[in-house]
Amino acid sequence: MNAPTAHQHLSPAVVQRTVPAELIAALQARFGTNCSTAQVIREQHGRDESAFTHVPPPAAVVFAESTQDVSDAVALAARYQVPVIPFGVGSSLEGHLLAVQGGISLDVSRMNQVLHIHAEDLTVTVQPGVTRKQLNEELKSTGLFFPIDPGADASIGGMSATRASGTNAVRYGTMRENVLALEVVTASGEVIRTGTRAKKSAAGYDLTRLFVGSEGTLGVMTEITLRIYPLPEAVSAAICSFPSIEAAVHTTIATIQMGVPIARVELIDGNTIRMVNQYAKLGLAETPMLLMEFHGSPAGVKEQAETVQEIAAEHGGQSFEWATTPEERTRLWTARHNAYFAAIQSKPGCRAISTDTCVPISKLADCLLDSIVEADATGLPYFLVGHVGDGNFHFGYLIDPNNADECATAEDLNHKLVHRALRLGGTCTGEHGIGLHKMDFLRAETGEGAVDMMRTIKRALDPHNIMNPGKIFA
Amino acid sequence: MNAPTAHQHLSPAVVQRTVPAELIAALQARFGTNCSTAQVIREQHGRDESAFTHVPPPAAVVFAESTQDVSDAVALAARYQVPVIPFGVGSSLEGHLLAVQGGISLDVSRMNQVLHIHAEDLTVTVQPGVTRKQLNEELKSTGLFFPIDPGADASIGGMSATRASGTNAVRYGTMRENVLALEVVTASGEVIRTGTRAKKSAAGYDLTRLFVGSEGTLGVMTEITLRIYPLPEAVSAAICSFPSIEAAVHTTIATIQMGVPIARVELIDGNTIRMVNQYAKLGLAETPMLLMEFHGSPAGVKEQAETVQEIAAEHGGQSFEWATTPEERTRLWTARHNAYFAAIQSKPGCRAISTDTCVPISKLADCLLDSIVEADATGLPYFLVGHVGDGNFHFGYLIDPNNADECATAEDLNHKLVHRALRLGGTCTGEHGIGLHKMDFLRAETGEGAVDMMRTIKRALDPHNIMNPGKIFA
Secondary structure, three states: OOOOOHHHHHOOOOOOOOOOHHHHHHHHHHHHHHEEOOHHHHHHOOOOOOOOOOOOOOOEEEEOOOHHHHHHHHHHHHHOOOOEEEEOOOOOOOOOOOOEOEOEEEEOOOOOOEEEEEHHHOEEEEOOOOEHHHHHHHHHHHOEEOOOOOOOOOEHHHHHHOOOOOOOHHHHOOHHHHEEEEEEEEOOOOEEEOOOOOOOOOOOOOHHHHHOOOOOOOEEEEEEEEEOEEOOOEEEEEEEEOOOHHHHHHHHHHHHHOOOOOOEEEEEOHHHHHHHHHHHOOOOOOOOEEEEEEEEOHHHHHHHHHHHHHHHHHOOOEEEEEEOOHHHHHHHHHHHHHHHHHHHHHOOOOEEEEOOOEOOHHHHHHHHHHHHHHHHHHOOOEEEEEEHHHOEEEEEEEEOOOOHHHHHHHHHHHHHHHHHHHHOOOEOOOOOOOOOOOHHHHHHHHOHHHHHHHHHHHHHHOOOOOEOOOOOOO | OOOOOHHHHHOOOOOOOOOOHHHHHHHHHHHHHHEEOOHHHHHHOOOOOOOOOOOOOOOEEEEOOOHHHHHHHHHHHHHOOOOEEEEOOOOOOOOOOOOEOEOEEEEOOOOOOEEEEEHHHOEEEEOOOOEHHHHHHHHHHHOEEOOOOOOOOOEHHHHHHOOOOOOOHHHHOOHHHHEEEEEEEEOOOOEEEOOOOOOOOOOOOOHHHHHOOOOOOOEEEEEEEEEOEEOOOEEEEEEEEOOOHHHHHHHHHHHHHOOOOOOEEEEEOHHHHHHHHHHHOOOOOOOOEEEEEEEEOHHHHHHHHHHHHHHHHHOOOEEEEEEOOHHHHHHHHHHHHHHHHHHHHHOOOOEEEEOOOEOOHHHHHHHHHHHHHHHHHHOOOEEEEEEHHHOEEEEEEEEOOOOHHHHHHHHHHHHHHHHHHHHOOOEOOOOOOOOOOOHHHHHHHHOHHHHHHHHHHHHHHOOOOOEOOOOOOO
């Protein structure tokens, strides 16, 4: 047997469904210039930040400006049983935006209004195209903030659809915990509401949480009500180097187990620090490092920091460096923020294939160490960063997308890593979603029964399979 | 038109479906003495803590001792399309356990094993019949605890099924936030798993959260994995009297808005304090009172307490009383623990009809004050307690179940209260569930579209409508 081509690994199965000219005409009649069939616009909407290629772009792109626009576009698509792919800013890492069954892209980026800030209730209601940075900019004057921070400046719609999280999740939770209610356009074009602004509710099925993480396969979110938080009175950041990954991870485990309400605790391995040093001339020790942040009252932050410093010292942590001003904090976090770019630049022309396993924290060291040994043995370069407080970490295997061997190696490493994580009681995806490429992993993780139940729900709520088909399950 | 009878208000519509003798015989063959048709056992399983009456008991009770037992019982019931009503300890307040369409009760109270304590990961896996007090007893030696505390010593299965919460939810969340994963027997008797022990996951639809709060209508939970927490290093409790409900509520609002991580903040109104004073000879000031608890490090608890004491003082709070030892804390909380019993005893032979609205916290004072005026105008006695940090509170209207006028008055007050809460952006139920009696409220709250979606999911996952039929929606 010949070596697989890169094409095989990065090209998902494509089943083009017909998009009748009649539908395009109807969309153009309804949306005018807000419905585009220009090649460049379609291509822009037919890809995302994943490494997948060779999928033809959607047949048209509709730019929605209101819930009514979304409803009308979906109702028209439903009439012709044509796929609809909701599009925010295009930062998916799992191919969510690729038109693997053809259809139209429904771009909600112009629905970018912060609709209501209820500062007194710590809630905010936004349209799906609002990005997280925009939201925090608009919240600035209120003394409140929205903590969920995936790397990209993603849209709140996309973050909700993929159940995103990021570095603050260890303290503030993920989109699962922070989306309170939704307005949704269903697969038939109907507009429904899935909750209220009340902090808790026992009123019927939790439709909000069913939509959060459904990756656009059940409907389109048109309004999202989020929990927001008071900006902490004091913030303190620290970096600390460790003699080994194990020492850094055990420091994290002990911190969590003691109930220290640490806001962020990120791991970078020595190899990634080396890349960052080259990229940004930082001169950091090229050993595993934890980056931490503490939120609270001045006394509370001091107490947390002292506790963690003691724990770190017990595990050989050294050259603790502290920062309390925003500028100093930014400097300390430079390594983390630059890890991806530094890695990409270390191998010109490469793409990063990102893993996303998450394991119970007691298994984190085992899972990481075995996977590092495995990756090192292949010689494939990679970066490694982790939201270690949650047991979630990302290898970014740096592949030449035209090199079939490298693609196969990355694929193989990811496969072994995921199955290791599953054996340890973990999940194949902590925050990126299933998308196109983790369907087999999902079945291995939850079993056929749970996937069948998901499919049954999908069929019931989207009988013509028009909402982002071909994602999560085949 | 004549005045409605009490019977009309408290007796839900009953649609008896046939339970074939063949099924009973098959259950008896499979379960032996663990399948009972004794009148007293059936009657015990045909009621709960709600005020509903006049529903015939289930035709039989099966005592399940394992997942296999549950699976076999459901599969047999499915074959004959006979309703199955999961039963924990019978503490539902909303009629969840009543056999309004006949069928069998599936008692899981003997499935009461704590299966795995993963102290290092802060998770525990239990069978559904484990009660919350039993769980905390078994966790004692680990230095960890499970914080969710509805009044009753409910089963974890029942708490999960109703999305329960209680006094600690303001800090630790509800069952929604604290159930990590489930093993579930579906309506066909199949056993599935809905998640892993990983702290977060983006792997497909959130089946865990779909089942949490589904009130037994989608399947039977047979294993439940929960988040647990380190016992706080320091705990401090306080009570404080206020000149008005408004002052107590505004103290709470300011506390939450400042981000004080208060663990409990409960309101009791002056009228209820009067009942408690009579019942337990406490001699407390008969004005609105907040009961608070602070968890954290010694310094952190001190800091929280000082902040709240300042806020309370600004709102006229007085006679602050503090407790740090467990015994003193118990004494301070006596009023809260005795509120229900004191109220019930204040009117011999009465039953309490409990409301459960929850509103955004900024609307809490409005919602409470108007509802108090309304209740006082009727002369019907009531108690009033509130998980005010979450915007959730309970009136307990004390009715003579044989007095149609009182039933009608309570019904009318509840109706007005719920619609007031909905107008203020709240929910009809913070923690008790919809059950039998809030179906109209659910439709008013979420709209027909969302209820239709719930019904579509129910039909897809339980096509013969055997899982606890007649609850949540008709």
